[in-house]
Structures are given as structure tokens and as C-alpha cells.
Amino acid sequence: MTIPMIPSDAATATVTEAPAAVPAPRAGADDRASGPSWDDLVAKVREAGLYPTEEQAERVTRAVLAALGEHVVGDERVDLAQALPEEAGRIVAAQVPAHQPPAAAEFVNELSRRLPNATHATARWDTTSVLGVLPGLIGDDLTRRVLAQLPPGYALLFGQAELPRAA
Template sequence: MTRYRLLLQQVRTLGRYTCDEEAERVLAAVLATLGSQLTGEQRCDLAAALPERARTVFASQIPLPHPVAAPAFVEAVARALNTSLTAARWDASSVLAALTALAGDHLTDRLLTDLPRGYALLFGRADLTIAA
């Protein structure tokens, strides 16, 4: 099985999608949206970790000067998939959790350092802050 098929299967399992086509549509929308959020070394490292087909979708997006907040990211996914915010959050979390498994904890930690607070929950991580 190719790396892309493994990623797609993981997204399908995590998202409980009924078919590969649905999982692939969600994967493409979330990767495209994420591609507009990341810049620099982390963007390159994530692209290198992705299977070629997923990398093409991710890397084809022009990054914004600054990443948007997590709620705006979910809204962008909702627009891309023409779905509700609740469904878009589920979709984003399904893909981002699969990316965590693919890319590893170290790269995920680095990605979360570059993204605004709130993304950790979408990646299936606790969003903890240090107490003052």
C-alpha cells in the first residue's frame, strides 16, 4: 500500500468516513487550507513528510503573511467543504491527527509553535498554557 493510501485510510478511520472519496475530499480541503497557513522551515519539513499526492495539494497554496486563528482556520475548511463549523472542526481534526501520526511528534510540536494558540486541539493535543 502506498504512503498516500495509508494516509487516506488513517483519515477515513479517524473521521469515520464511509468511503475513500469522502476522506480524500476532506484530506484535500484541509491540506489546502493548512498550506495557506505555514511558512518557512516547518512548511518545507511537513511537505517533505507528506506523500507526493498530498504534498502537491499542500504546497500548491500560497501562504498568508500570518496564519489565521484556529476558529478562522475551521471556517475556511467549512467554506471549502460547504459544511457546518461543527463538521469542519471534525474534518480538520481528523486530517490533522493523521498528519501528526505521519509527521511525528517533533515536527507537530514545531508546527504548533508557529501556529496561533488553539490549533493544538485540532491536532489532537491538549492546549495547555503555562500558569503565571
């Protein structure tokens, strides 16, 4: 076997070829490094809900995401968990899915029973404070897919227009 010799001037020559293209990162867990963190999510919820403390915003965020995690299933559940900051994704994914998602008003009522000293009005505020920031984090396509799984009325909780569904 003969090894070709490289001329000495070639060893110091500059490469003029374009470098090989680096493939774009795959969508999924790798996106979390460049996306918002758990602290960013809680800060957005705190701002949206005008909560006086970070602890209150975090408690509400955890409760609403846990409740949502019970009602989103299939690919949308996986995609939602992957699109959210890691801690939020774990909260969603850790829930046991219910057989049938409740109507939006019952979802809020369920949340009022989970949060200490909550009324229907404060639970609705909490719900919209958390779900209202999600479309900005997860994107319009995934928001539409999640809403398609849920009964009418949830779009308003996400801060979206409620469009009539095709029959």
C-alpha cells in the same frame, strides 16, 4: 609500470573483512518510499473520521491540507511537505502562504466555506480527522514546530494537548 600478480589461491579466498558501512539514507524525499502512501493517509483519515467512502475522506483530506498549507511557512512548510506522502506534500507546497494565520476557530470557519454543505461542526470534525492523523506521520518534533507557528487553539485540532506558551 609493473602490475603485481595475485597468487591463484588468493583469488578464491573468502573475504573475512567486514564490508564497508553503507551510509544511512538522508532524511527527506527518500523517506517517502518507506513511509505511508497517499492511500494510507486517506485510509487513516477515513477511519479517524468514520467517513462512509474513500472519496469523502479524500476530498476532506485535500481541503484540510490545502488550508493548512496556506498557514505554515519557512522550514516547517518544507519539512512538512517532505514528511507527508508525496501527493499530500504537493498539496501543502502548492498553496500560497497567507500573511497571518487565522485563529483556530476561523481556520475551521474557512474550511466550512470550502467544503460543500459543511457546517462549523462538520468542518471541525473534518479538520480534526485530518490534522489528528498528522502527528503519527510527521513525528512529535515537526508537529511541535508547526504548532509553534500557529496561533493558540491549533494543538487541539491536531489532537494534542494545548500547552501554555512562554511569554
